[in-house]
Amino acid sequence: MKALEEKILKDGEVIGTEIVKVDGFINHKIDVRFMDEMGDEFARLFRDAKPSKILTVEASGIAIACSAARSFGYIPVVFAKKAAPNTMTEDAYTAEARSFTKGTVSLLRISKKHIDKGDRVLILDDFLAHGEAGLALCDIVKQAGAEVVGLGAAIEKTYQGGAAKLRKKGITVKSLAAIAKIEDGQITFIKSE
Amino acid sequence: MKALEEKILKDGEVIGTEIVKVDGFINHKIDVRFMDEMGDEFARLFRDAKPSKILTVEASGIAIACSAARSFGYIPVVFAKKAAPNTMTEDAYTAEARSFTKGTVSLLRISKKHIDKGDRVLILDDFLAHGEAGLALCDIVKQAGAEVVGLGAAIEKTYQGGAAKLRKKGITVKSLAAIAKIEDGQITFIKSE
Numbered sequence: 001m002k003a004l005e006e007k008i009l010k011d012g013e014v015i016g017t018e019i020v021k022v023d024g025f026i027n028h029k030i031d032v033r034f035m036d037e038m039g040d041e042f043a044r045l046f047r048d049a050k051p052s053k054i055l056t057v058e059a060s061g062i063a064i065a066c067s068a069a070r071s072f073g074y075i076p077v078v079f080a081k082k083a084a085p086n087t088m089t090e091d092a093y094t095a096e097a098r099s100f101t102k103g104t105v106s107l108l109r110i111s112k113k114h115i116d117k118g119d120r121v122l123i124l125d126d127f128l129a130h131g132e133a134g135l136a137l138c139d140i141v142k143q144a145g146a147e148v149v150g151l152g153a154a155i156e157k158t159y160q161g162g163a164a165k166l167r168k169k170g171i172t173v174k175s176l177a178a179i180a181k182i183e184d185g186q187i188t189f190i191k192s193e
Numbered sequence: 194m195k196a197l198e199e200k201i202l203k204d205g206e207v208i209g210t211e212i213v214k215v216d217g218f219i220n221h222k223i224d225v226r227f228m229d230e231m232g233d234e235f236a237r238l239f240r241d242a243k244p245s246k247i248l249t250v251e252a253s254g255i256a257i258a259c260s261a262a263r264s265f266g267y268i269p270v271v272f273a274k275k276a277a278p279n280t281m282t283e284d285a286y287t288a289e290a291r292s293f294t295k296g297t298v299s300l301l302r303i304s305k306k307h308i309d310k311g312d313r314v315l316i317l318d319d320f321l322a323h324g325e326a327g328l329a330l331c332d333i334v335k336q337a338g339a340e341v342v343g344l345g346a347a348i349e350k351t352y353q354g355g356a357a358k359l360r361k362k363g364i365t366v367k368s369l370a371a372i373a374k375i376e377d378g379q380i381t382f383i384k385s386e
Contacts, residue, residue, distance in 0.1 A: 030270040032262040059251035069225040077223040
């Protein structure tokens with residue numbers, strides 16, 4: 001998505017060779033009009049997957065998931081909560097996800113009543129890096145007897161390998177902007193669909 | 194908002210005399226179409242306040258804030274992050290908020306670059322109970338030299354006193370559904386605007 005690549009170059013902030021900060025329009029301050037444009041793009045990319053529900057993780061996936069849900073004609077959104085691994089998890093599906101940036105492990109938790117057997121789940125998130133959150137959500141969907149029909153990320157950092165891991169499990173992965181590398185503060189994108 | 198009262202009665206879950214769970218359409222699974230209706234209602238209620246920005250708290254305020262931002266003609270949303278009180282907070286405004294439900298204190302944190310002096314800030318959230326999050330956000334807006342032009346909640350629990358505390362500070366407070374009491378599993382609403 002050309003517009004996202006341009007916005008990352010204009011408003012994003014590169015830290016070292018690993019991190020791109022987009023807290024000015026995606027995950028702290030939110031440009032809702034731009035979220036809606038990204039939502040439309042996700043609806044275009046995953047139209048044929050015919051999702052019945054969108055799954056994401058709190059907090060930064062919520063805005064993008066809601067915009068996409070509207071673009072799909074108002075399908076429900078469910079966001080996984082991040083609990084401490086020792087939190088009570090009765091009647092919930094859970095899976096652990098490591099955050100490489102924060103150096104922490106959280107337990108993603110979704111109430112059993114919010115995923116139905118037979119649901120066609122599209123997983124959306126702001127970032128796809130090492131793929132830990134995506135893999136944990138796939139695990140939860142499987143526990144629920146539902147199907148992952150695709151996984152979309154606004155920004156993919158291909159050099160952190162998450163998409164490759166997910167594709168090896170048979171998941172269709174698409175991102176709106178895929179970063180191949182960051183060098184000397186310069187971002188190199190991979191050509192998008 | 195009659196539609197919200199009806200939805201709370203239909204899909205909400207009462208626990209004891211204090212708690213109403215709305216995780217089936219607001220804060221775990223999200224009914225995005227209904228969020229948009231609530232967003233329109235916030236835009237109607239606070240039209241004359243002419244907000245330039247909406248402030249909320251992660252995670253459950255984000256969806257409602259984004260819907261309202263669209264109804265206001267796409268104004269920016271900023272969500273406060275909940276950090277542990279010992280987290281690095283360089284270049285951020287912070288204020289402590291106690292959660293009576295969870296028995297915890299979190300430090301709400303907003304990057305200084307995301308609130309401008311002169312901003313007309315509308316604070317929105319899913320719940321208004323004891324008012325701790327609202328008061329903390331008001332404190333942050335004041336630190337930034339901006340103005341709180343209103344505070345809106347989807348669901349107000351009047352018996353927990355938050356709105357009264359905020360009004361005493363001169364804040365205009367409006368909610369879409371105000372619960373006067375819960376008794377024997379029965380919810381009594383206060384007539385809405």
